[in-house]
Amino acid sequence: MFKHSIITITLALLVALAAGCGSAVTTTPMPPAATSAPPTNTPIPPTAEPSLTGPPTTETGASSNTWLQRDLSTDEAVVWYLGHCGYAIRTQNHFLIFDYQEKHDGRDAKPRPAQPSLENGFIVPDEIENLRVRVFVTHEHADHFDPVIFEWKDQVPDIAYYFGWRAADDPSFHYLVGPRAELRSGDLEIYTINSHHSGVPEVAYLVKVDGLVIYHNGDYRGEYEEDYPFLRRLAGRIDLTFAFRDFDERNRYFEQNIDLFQRFDHRAIFPMHDSAEKGLYAEFERVYLSKLPGLPIFCPQKIGERFLFRDGHIIREGESATNMPEPIQVTEGTTQTRFIDGTVMVCVPAGDLLPADCCP
Ligand SMILES: [Zn+2]
């Protein structure tokens, strides 16, 4: 049993993650860099950091702006749930958007608020115009692709688009038709695996960016027995996994997810392809945890919900000690985040200094 000291903080604990970005990929010219300087890695004083247990989010966008502007280190990301399969991820130097659309949320219509913003699940160009925006679309079905995304480029100078099919004729877009397309695009490494469903080609994305590895499944349901080992050779660890929400053990999607969850070292898994408020994500969590105890699943409960990824763990805004998931992987030399009385506790391995029991 390892002993640890306890440091109660609301500061970031900065631990660099190994990037593992060495594979040869096709090079494609990128749009010019943003005129504004990329974010720096300067530590932020405690008073400047948004509270993790602060008041509920508002519809003004002010809260999302805070998270859009503060500096992030290479082991940090902010994740927003945008409804259905839509997720936005801010990393140290990029803002990634996957399968964004404004019409569907599960089987329901996506509700449009009076003041759309990231905080209620909508991309507003005013909020992201100074970021390096990278837009990913898995396939052309209307619950994954919305032409509204093309309107952003009129206002966002540093934006790039990636499609899993030949979505348009614009040569500035990136079409990862594959099979198994690979692309180095600026600071991003992008890999796809392919399948077809309902008559259209589609991909799942594996993206390496700013020290993080991200997987977005879209509706991919292909030859995963061959595709996942292919991806596993590219990345053993996936920091942010966005998985199809099927939890019916009779379905191939279930078998596929089990393979995905077992084959990689996952840091945070988010279900998608339903309405967060229907409760099916909780059932997804229950079923997969019954098969694979300790799996780090995080279920959004509403559109616009925000998660902070830091030091290999998700810190969920507003969570209390009573309903925080237990960290699952504790090995010698790693750090571990705990939540006690609503306070972020970080347990730092400290040899024999203290007989602390915070990290069993
Ligand atoms: Zn589809």
Ligand SMILES: [Zn+2]
């Ligand atoms: Zn779909």
